[in-house]
Amino acid sequence: MIEYIRKNENQEEKQLFLGILLGGFCTMNTHSLLSMKDLSVTEIFDILNDARAFNNSKKDWQFPMQNALVANLFFEASTRTHFSFESAEYQLGCKVADFDSKTSSVTKGETLYDTVKTFESVGYNAVVIRHSQDEYFKELENINIPIINAGDGKGNHPTQCLLDLYTMYDEFNTFENLNVVICGDIEHSRVAASNKDALTRLGANVVFAGPKEWQREGYPTMDFDQAVEWADVVMMLRIQKERGAGLENMSDAEYLEKYGLNKERYSRMKEHAIIMHPAPVNRGVEIDTDLVECEKSRIFKQMENGVLVRKAVLKRAFGYPNFEGE
Secondary structure, three states: OHHHHHHOOOHHHHHHHHHHHOOOOOOOOOOOEOOHHHOOHHHHHHHHHHHHHHOOOOOOOOOOOOOOEEEEEEOOOOOHHHHHHHHHHHHOOOEEEEEOHHHOHHHHOOOHHHHHHHHHHOOOOEEEEEEOOOOHHHHHOOOOOOEEEEEEOOOEOHHHHHHHHHHHHHHHOOOOOOEEEEEOOOOOOHHHHHHHHHHHHOOOEEEEEOOHHHOOOOOOEOOHHHHHHHOOEEEEOOOOHHHOOOOOOOOHHHHHHHHOEOHHHHOOOOOOOEEEOOOOOOEOOOEOHHHOOOOOEOHHHHHHHHHHHHHHHHHHHOOOOOHHHO
């Protein structure tokens, strides 16, 4: 049954059978986006095509409904994800609330479930949540409004994955046989996890590089010096020190020389290859500072694309059909 659920393209049926598998009916909104596994290949392309439309013919499209209320609940620090969601929400005509856990009843012991249930009860139509706990959303199965996962611990980051996919799709117009290397702190990266799942399903060839201490079981590896010549996409990841990552007795300069994208490795990249990074960037550590905005870099383009993708994800969350279906 698990394999049937995974391959089933019908989201309502997926929810029904998942509920049966768990011993009851799962009431979580079917327009929630918690993991890339929530999306079929068709649904991924629907979101990418809607994002492309938001960059062209639908730039000024807004929700037809008035007073679309969205709450952003960020329990972890964030710049790009937080404020690109906020930009997307305002562009769609939403009324936006920014939740601050430090000034909320969380400080009095309120649970995550009760916090989210409060927003649902007082009339919010959707919530965007980032949390340090892996798969925090398993506690929220009785929430009826859509939940968009803006990152959970080391687990999932679906909208970052989607904006990465959009950036690649915009560049190459295909995923079939696209060679992608993801290099850096693989063990602690939710970006690596989400991209591995989605890119593999879309037909890309994905390998991982970086310190052996941060490898993950089931993640195919390649020596980075070989990978930079093989790859169409070189995606760098920072060291996630806030999750306990670190290498003893290694300076930033030594890390760049041994594992990072320095100018010598850059010179061996394919002519058409691009550089990506989910950011924040630690300049001079995983990537030479002069390469952050070089010709091959799409790092700040990813941030632009993040607004387009998050507009498409919010549109899906509110139940509107994809633009091609209009």
